Each structure stands twice: as C-alpha cells, then as structure tokens.
Amino acid sequence: MCGIVAAVTQRNIADFLIDSIKKLEYRGYDSSGLAVIDNKNNIIRIRCVGKVNELIKKTNKKKILGNIGVAHTRWATHGKVSKENTHPHISSNIIVVHNGIIENNSVLRLFLQKKGYIFSSDTDTEVIAHLLHWEQNKKKDSLKKVIQNSIKQLDGNYSMVVMDKNNPSKLIAARSGSPLIIGLGIEENFIASDQIALLHVTKRFIYLEEGDIAIVKKKEINIFNKDNFFIKRKEIISNTEYKSVKKGKYRHYMEKEIYEQPTSILNTLKNRLKNKNKVYFSELALEANDVFYNTENIQIVACGTSYNAAMVAKHWFESLANIPCDVEIASEFSSRKLTVRKKSLLITLSQSGETADTLLALRYSKKLGYLGNLTICNMESSSLVKESDFYILTKAGLEIGVASTKSFTTQLTVLLMLVAKIINLKKENNNISQKIVQTLNLLPMRIEKILKKNYIIKSVANILANKKNMLYLGRGNQYPIAMEGALKLKEIAYIHAEAYPSGELKHGPLALIDKNIPVIMIAPKNSLLEKNKKNIKEICSRGGLIYVFSDQEFDHEDNMNVIKLPYVEELIAPIFYIIPLQLLAYYIALKKGKEIDQPRHLAKSVTVE
Ligand code: AGP
Numbered sequence: 001m002c003g004i005v006a007a008v009t010q011r012n013i014a015d016f017l018i019d020s021i022k023k024l025e026y027r028g029y030d031s032s033g034l035a036v037i038d039n040k041n042n043i044i045r046i047r048c049v050g051k052v053n054e055l056i057k058k059t060n061k062k063k064i065l066g067n068i069g070v071a072h073t074r075w076a077t078h079g080k081v082s083k084e085n086t087h088p089h090i091s092s093n094i095i096v097v098h099n100g101i102i103e104n105n106s107v108l109r110l111f112l113q114k115k116g117y118i119f120s121s122d123t124d125t126e127v128i129a130h131l132l133h134w135e136q137n138k139k140k141d142s143l144k145k146v147i148q149n150s151i152k153q154l155d156g157n158y159s160m161v162v163m164d165k166n167n168p169s170k171l172i173a174a175r176s177g178s179p180l181i182i183g184l185g186i187e188e189n190f191i192a193s194d195q196i197a198l199l200h201v202t203k204r205f206i207y208l209e210e211g212d213i214a215i216v217k218k219k220e221i222n223i224f225n226k227d228n229f230f231i232k233r234k235e236i237i238s239n240t241e242y243k244s245v246k247k248g249k250y251r252h253y254m255e256k257e258i259y260e261q262p263t264s265i266l267n268t269l270k271n272r273l274k275n276k277n278k279v280y281f282s283e284l285a286l287e288a289n290d291v292f293y294n295t296e297n298i299q300i301v302a303c304g305t306s307y308n309a310a311m312v313a314k315h316w317f318e319s320l321a322n323i324p325c326d327v328e329i330a331s332e333f334s335s336r337k338l339t340v341r342k343k344s345l346l347i348t349l350s351q352s353g354e355t356a357d358t359l360l361a362l363r364y365s366k367k368l369g370y371l372g373n374l375t376i377c378n379m380e381s382s383s384l385v386k387e388s389d390f391y392i393l394t395k396a397g398l399e400i401g402v403a404s405t406k407s408f409t410t411q412l413t414v415l416l417m418l419v420a421k422i423i424n425l426k427k428e429n430n431n432i433s434q435k436i437v438q439t440l441n442l443l444p445m446r447i448e449k450i451l452k453k454n455y456i457i458k459s460v461a462n463i464l465a466n467k468k469n470m471l472y473l474g475r476g477n478q479y480p481i482a483m484e485g486a487l488k489l490k491e492i493a494y495i496h497a498e499a500y501p502s503g504e505l506k507h508g509p510l511a512l513i514d515k516n517i518p519v520i521m522i523a524p525k526n527s528l529l530e531k532n533k534k535n536i537k538e539i540c541s542r543g544g545l546i547y548v549f550s551d552q553e554f555d556h557e558d559n560m561n562v563i564k565l566p567y568v569e570e571l572i573a574p575i576f577y578i579i580p581l582q583l584l585a586y587y588i589a590l591k592k593g594k595e596i597d598q599p600r601h602l603a604k605s606v607t608v609e
Pocket of ligand 1: 404
C-alpha cells in the first residue's frame with residue numbers, strides 16, 4: 001500500500017519523479033504528491049487528490065529545477081483522502097514519504113503538540129516528520145542517527161524516505177514492513193517501493209532488508225543493518241523487461257493479463273515437468289523433499305484471490321494425494337489460538353509476497369511447531385520468499401491490474417504440480433502424478449481455446465451489466481471458482497455478488513431467487529453434474545434467471561441460458577472455468593465504464609493489517 005519513489009540524480013528530477021510514481025499507482029491511488037529541493041535550495045511541494053494524472057498536470061505547469069526529490073502515491077489509512085493528508089509531509093527542513101502505519105501515533109502526536117508542533121494533517125506520517133525534526137534539534141546529530149533515535153520510538157511499520165533541506169546531497173531510506181529497493185544509476189541513484197518504477201532508468205537493484213537504513217547519494221550508497229553494522233547487500237540485475245510493464249494493444253492491464261494466461265502458464269510449466277510424471281522446481285531447496293515426504297497434514301494460509309486458489313488446492317491435496325488440507329484466511333489464522341495437526345506443512349500463497357496478513361501468519365506459524373513452511377509466490381525478492389524455509393515461484397510475470405487474474409491461474413498450476421511432486425515423493429500412486437503431468441501440458445492450449453470464445457461472454461456481459469446483485473454457484477472444486485468469479489465482479493464492476501456451494505442454496509439463499517438476481521452456475525461434466533442439474537431446476541421452477549457455464553447440453557427450462565464451453569479434462573477444469581468468469585467481470589466493468597485497473601478503495605499489494 002502506498003508507493004514511494006525518490007532519487008538523487010544528474011538529470012532534472014521532476015520528470016523522473018512523475019514518470020516513476022505513475023508506475024506505482026497500483027499500490028494506492030487516492031492522492032499523490034512530490035517534493036523537490038530545487039537548485040536555489042527551496043522545497044517545492046505539489047500535492048493533489050485523485051490519480052497521479054492530476055499530479056502530472058499540476059507539475060507540468062511549474063518549472064522545477066532540482067536534482068533531489070521524493071514522491072508518493074497514497075492509499076489512505078490515517079486521515080481521509082485530502083490534500084492536507086497527502087504526502088510528502090514536511091516539518092521545517094525535514095521532508096518525509098512513508099509507507100506503513102505507526103500504531104502509537106496518537107501518543108507521539110500529543111507529545112509533539114506539547115513541544116509546540118502544529119499539525120496540518122491527520123496522518124501518522126506527519127508525526128514522523130515532526131519527531132525527526134524534534135530529535136534533530138535536540139542534539140544536532142547526523143540525519144542517520146536522528147532517524148535511528150526516532151524509529152526506536154515508533155511502534156508499527158515505517159518504510160520511508162527522508163530528505164533534509166539543510167543537507168540536500170543525500171536521501172535516507174529506512175525499511176520496515178514494506179519493501180524499499182535502491183536502483184543503481186551512473187552517478188545517480190534511485191529508491192522505490194518496487195523495481196517497476198525504476199526499470200526505465202536502471203536494471204541494477206539492491207533490495208533493502210527489514211531494519212536496514214541506507215544513505216543514498218549520487219555516487220555512493222551506504223547501508224546499515226538493524227544493529228547499525230555497515231553491510232554490503234547483494235546487487236541484482238533484473239531480467240524484467242520494461243516493455244512487459246506496458247499495456248500494448250490492450251485497453252487495460254487486466255485485459256492484457258487475462259489474455260496472457262496461456263503464455264504465463266507455459267512459463268510456469270517450462271523446465272519443470274520431466275519424464276512423464278516428475279516435477280522439478282529448481283528454486284526449491286533439496287531439504288524440502290524430506291519435509292514433503294514426512295508431511296501428513298497441510299495448512300494453507302492466504303488472502304483474497306490467493307485464498308480462493310488455496311481452496312481449490314484443498315480438493316486436490318485431499319482427493320489426489322490423500323493428504324488432509326486445511327485452508328484459512330491469513331488474518332483469521334493469526335488472530336486465534338491454534339492447534340497444529342501432527343506433521344503439518346504450512347503453505348503461504350501470495351502473488352506479491354508482501355501481503356501483511358499473510359506475512360504475519362507466517363511469522364506466527366513459526367512459533368507453533370509446523371514441520372516446515374513453504375511459500376508459493378510470484379515475487380522472488382519478496383518478504384514472504386525471504387522469510388520462508390522453502391519457496392516455489394509462480395512465474396506469472398508482472399501483474400499490474402489490481403484484480404488478480406494470471407496470478408490465480410499460475411498459482412493453481414503450481415499447486416497441481418506440487419500435488420504431483422508430493423505423490424511422487426511419497427511413492428503413492430504414480431498413475432495420478434503421470435496423469436497430472438500429461439494434463440497440465442494441455443492446459444495452455446485449452447485456455448487459448450476458451451479465450452477465443454470471448455464474444456459469447458461479451459454478449460452475456462452486455463445483458464448483465466445493469467444488474468445490482470448476482471449469485472455464483474459451484475460444487476466441489478468449482479465452488480472456489482464461483483468465489484473467485486464473484487470476487488472479480490465485486491472488485492471491478494462494483495456489483496454485489498455472492499458465491500455459494502450449489503447444494504447450499506436451498507438452506508437460505510433460494511429465498512433471494514427472482515428474475516432480477518442472475519445466477520451464474522459452473523456445471524462442467526463431472527460426478528457432480530446430476531446434483532447441479534437438480535439445483536438448476538430448483539432455480540428455474542422459482543422463476544430465477546440462470547446462466548450455466550458448461551461443456552454439456554441441458555434440457556431447456558424457461559430463463560435458462562447455457563454458455564457452451566469447449567471440453568476440458570476434469571483435473572484442470574477449475575483452472576479453465578475461471579477464465580470465462582474473469583472475462584465476464586471484465587466486460588461488465590468495461591460496459592459500465594469502471595476504472596478496471598484501479599478499482600476504488602483498493603490497492604494491489606496490501607501491506608497493512
Ligand atoms: C484479488 O483480485 C485481489 N487483488 C486481492 O484479493 C489479492 O488476491 C489479495 O490481496 C492477496 O494478495 P497476494 O496474493 O499478493 O497476497
């Protein structure tokens with residue numbers, strides 16, 4: 001949540017700041033701002049409510065000449081969306097941009113008010129700015145020491161960049177809770193929350209670790225760890241292509257990411273399926289094999305879309321590998337006293353690897369006696385990967401649309417591969433792992449086929465776009481797909497949608513059925529089809545309006561519409577059936593003219609609890 005960029009450069013800074021902060025808009029887009037110390041040593045601050053485009057318009061009207069600056073795009077936590085609450089926050093000579101939440105900000109605010117500080121915002125970040133100023137004026141220490149003294153007083157997360165008008169040759173970055181990355185240039189250096197923001201200026205990066213403080217100058221970077229020891233952090237060369245950050249021929253990132261799925265799944269499978277039934281993950285440490293071999297229970301924790309993927313995996317682990325699997329929403333997992341099952345493996349699932357709830361769940365689990373923990377994640381440099389015993393990458397590529405699409409299908413692909421791997425390690429039923437490997441190889445082609453049916457989904461979307469409520473139904477491993485379909489619709493089309501297991505309808509929601517609440521049912525050919533057919537009749541006989549997504553023919557009923565889809569193998573059907581539901585949500589949102597890539601109130605990676 002919230003995006004930070006900062007730089008001390010050879011080039012004129014304002015254009016760099018707005019180009020870069022625009023690329024971080026996915027992290028929050030309530031309001032944005034920048035501050036530059038110009039060539040005459042004035043602080044120039046520009047802040048606006050709304051998208052970064054507002055900031056660009058306002059900045060372009062001014063002539064700012066300077067080489068050091070910071071910028072921020074906000075996802076409000078403390079204080080409403082307003083210009084006053086927009087970063088950067090300033091206390092005299094100190095300028096701060098911050099990502100995180102300071103839990104004890106009220107106590108500190110009172111303390112600072114008593115010392116005479118006047119607050120102009122409701123934010124916890126302004127508390128940091130005044131505290132730094134107070135500490136600086138107490139002892140005239142170096143800015144690094146001032147920051148170290150101040151962060152000792154902060155409870156919560158404080159990833160931030162600080163700039164001092166009295167010493168405009170350096171920036172200080174402090175990491176706590178959310179990522180900060182240093183981009184290395186030639187006689188200029190950059191800082192950002194995500195490498196995406198810097199790919200247009202460099203491919204060389206240093207990832208700060210939790211508790212690190214970095215002093216960043218044009219020609220020099222010094223990093224100190226949480227114990228204040230000078231430390232050399234590894235430089236990495238990013239292989240992310242700048243062009244992959246662009247929309248290309250698509251209207252939205254979400255549309256691009258939906259259509260990229262055959263390729264992203266191919267990348268996920270590449271070099272990992274061997275010898276008919278063997279699965280190999282090169283990034284997985286060898287010791288993981290022992291842990292998997294000894295695993296008798298699995299606990300998965302995740303949030304949002306990743307949680308829905310975990311729910312599908314529960315079916316696969318239990319029905320294919322005979323391993324009991326529990327799935328829990330990460331924030332719930334760490335909010336209660338848990339009893340851990342015997343020989344249990346903890347799996348966290350996350351696109352970003354920075355989701356605060358999931359990270360906290362992982363940290364909590366370490367006190368509970370799990371056999372080990374594994375994260376399945378899309379971001380190799382993320383906190384979840386760093387803090388887990390083992391990791392497997394989903395290789396979806398950059399996902400920028402706030403609504404997850406290709407990260408969901410690649411998570412499912414990895415989970416199914418993992419099931420095959422564990423079956424093999426336990427030497428249980430090689431036929432099943434062989435079948436999984438064979439079928440996964442067909443998946444990209446199956447998804448290509450369904451994407452070609454987009455015109456059918458578009459016509460359904462045009463009919464449903466004016467609805468206020470919808471129900472999504474599925475059974476077995478298609479129930480989580482109904483959940484994911486409903487989540488997509490809520491997120492981007494702002495239509496209230498609820499998902500139910502089809503069999504649960506008669507226990508209450510049936511009372512809602514009428515022609516104004518369309519029911520989307522996923523009913524492919526499988527052992528549950530006959531039960532689903534009964535549910536269809538229950539809905540139709542009560543005057544309900546139903547859209548059945550299936551590869552089957554059905555007896556005609558009034559108000560029943562069948563969306564006939566191509567054949568898919570049962571094993572991979574959950575991965576296949578989410579595609580039309582992603583398209584449905586996308587085309588409905590498009591018809592309604594919604595902000596598809598940046599839905600209101602949301603952010604891509606949720607780094608606050
Ligand atoms: C889904 O479309 C959302 N982007 C959201 O639910 C997301 O899946 C959730 O916040 C978890 O994110 P993660 O996978 O990065 O941990």
